[in-house]
Amino acid sequence: xxxxxxxxxxxxxxMSFGFLGIQFGFAxxxxxxxxxxxTLGADKSEIPLLWIAAPxxxxxxxxxxxxxxxxxxxxxxxxxxxxxxxxxxxxxxALFFVPHSPALWIAAGFLWVLDASxxxxxxxxxxxxxxxxxxxxxxxxxxxxxxxxxxxxWIASNLPxxxxxxxxxxxxxxGVVPMSVKIAFAIGAGVFFISILYTVLxxxxxxxxxxxxFELEKQKKNQLFKEIFNYIKNMPKTMKKLGVIxxxxxxxxxxxxxxxxxxxxxxxxxxxxxxxxxxxxxxISEEELYNSANESFQKASNAVGSYMGIxxxxxxxxxxxxxxxxxxxNINRKLIHMFSLILGGLGFLIMYFLPDPKMLILxxxxxxxxxxxxxxxxxxxxxxxxxxxxxxxxxxxxxxFIVLPQIIAALGGVNFCSNLLGDEPIxxxxxxxxxxVIAGFCNLLITNKNAIKYTPN
Numbered sequence: 001x002x003x004x005x006x007x008x009x010x011x012x013x014x015m016s017f018g019f020l021g022i023q024f025g026f027a028x029x030x031x032x033x034x035x036x037x038x039t040l041g042a043d044k045s046e047i048p049l050l051w052i053a054a055p056x057x058x059x060x061x062x063x064x065x066x067x068x069x070x071x072x073x074x075x076x077x078x079x080x081x082x083x084x085x086x087x088x089x090x091x092x093x094a095l096f097f098v099p100h101s102p103a104l105w106i107a108a109g110f111l112w113v114l115d116a117s118x119x120x121x122x123x124x125x126x127x128x129x130x131x132x133x134x135x136x137x138x139x140x141x142x143x144x145x146x147x148x149x150x151x152x153x154w155i156a157s158n159l160p161x162x163x164x165x166x167x168x169x170x171x172x173x174x175g176v177v178p179m180s181v182k183i184a185f186a187i188g189a190g191v192f193f194i195s196i197l198y199t200v201l202x203x204x205x206x207x208x209x210x211x212x213x214f215e216l217e218k219q220k221k222n223q224l225f226k227e228i229f230n231y232i233k234n235m236p237k238t239m240k241k242l243g244v245i246x247x248x249x250x251x252x253x254x255x256x257x258x259x260x261x262x263x264x265x266x267x268x269x270x271x272x273x274x275x276x277x278x279x280x281x282x283x284i285s286e287e288e289l290y291n292s293a294n295e296s297f298q299k300a301s302n303a304v305g306s307y308m309g310i311x312x313x314x315x316x317x318x319x320x321x322x323x324x325x326x327x328x329x330n331i332n333r334k335l336i337h338m339f340s341l342i343l344g345g346l347g348f349l350i351m352y353f354l355p356d357p358k359m360l361i362l363x364x365x366x367x368x369x370x371x372x373x374x375x376x377x378x379x380x381x382x383x384x385x386x387x388x389x390x391x392x393x394x395x396x397x398x399x400x401f402i403v404l405p406q407i408i409a410a411l412g413g414v415n416f417c418s419n420l421l422g423d424e425p426i427x428x429x430x431x432x433x434x435x436x437v438i439a440g441f442c443n444l445l446i447t448n449k450n451a452i453k454y455t456p457n
Contacts, residue, residue, distance in 0.1 A: 314368020
């Protein structure tokens with residue numbers, strides 16, 4: 001393949017800007033979906049299973065979308081952009097309606113729709129970086145993408161707290177999601193669509209290297225699952241080793257997204273979600289007690305979401321430092337990823353050993369280092385180790401190493417590991433911390449020099 005044109009910062013920014021909206025969706029989902037489940041009556045032991053929609057849809061959707069986008073080309077819309085736009089429309093609708101769910105099963109159903117829709121947009125974004133950028137700019141491109149993701153995480157995570165600060169009530173009737181959360185999700189829906197549209201309108205894509213061969217390949221029938229299974233069977237060694245790292249990394253973050261709210265509202269803020277079964281709503285005083293406890297829980301949840309936003313801000317700063325550093329200097333991707341993950345693991349452990357709201361700032365700063373690295377270094381290492389013409393399906397298959405640990409966690413992995421330490425929700429954060437430290441040391445498995453070393457042009 002010929003050397004690609006080197007792009008400037010703003011060109012890379014424009015092609016990555018849609019990730020702002022995608023991360024608004026993921027941050028609202030990750031920070032507040034459990035809160036919605038708890039408000040609708042879910043017990044803490046049920047929460048991981050309610051989250052199974054997220055990894056299952058990713059397991060199915062991303063490889064298929066990756067394969068389809070590899071085989072798509074339009075002179076007007078390009079290869080990846082049609083999927084950005086379709087995903088944005090569906091995700092925006094799901095984001096708007098999910099906090100209006102009148103029952104737990106409806107909220108769980110909306111999570112299926114929301115996560116599937118986000119995945120339609122997200123996978124082609126990963127492939128777009130490899131499509132557009134020369135090898136010498138790939139790490140730089142993924143880091144810029146991480147910078148935008150960090151901005152989106154921080155802003156979206158603070159939305160309910162900010163909206164509450166502006167006077168919108170956190171109180172709500174029994175089994176109803178507060179208005180502050182509903183408005184936050186509505187804003188997220190708008191940002192999602194507008195940011196994706198910005199990338200679609202400001203970014204051009206390269207046509208396939210050989211249009212005639214591309215058209216012949218596209219006309220082949222029933223190649224989807226055959227190609228996916230063949231690639232899985234013949235997966236490069238570096239991709240397998242990165243998969244081990246991804247397994248423990250994403251087990252940790254799924255545990256955080258699903259269990260941080262019950263863990264921290266209980267252990268740090270002493271405001272656990274009130275259980276409806278503990279109150280007799282035929283007695284006015286009991287209903288008042290429930291409403292008071294519920295409002296305290298909702299305010300504590302705002303605080304947890306706001307603190308979680310710090311990891312987005314931290315990952316943004318991490319990415320910003322890497323942007324400037326990698327533009328002029330060599331880096332060792334393996335070592336950066338290893339130490340970032342270990343620091344993130346320590347951040348989770350601090351929650352248990354130093355239970356103070358002020359210490360949550362340090363915890364999530366360290367977790368942000370891990371998150372910033374997770375969103376850039378594995379993809380940069382992978383893209384340097386596989387054939388570029390299969391980048392879409394490769395990124396989709398690589399997603400298996402993201403969703404598999406989450407499925408295992410949802411089907412009982414989180415509860416099993418946490419219960420080994422006791423039945424307190426905070427034990428799930430210890431599990432997340434240990435898992436992330438293990439992921440860090442697994443980087444020692446990576447030996448491919450092309451994957452490890454990054455040299456700027």
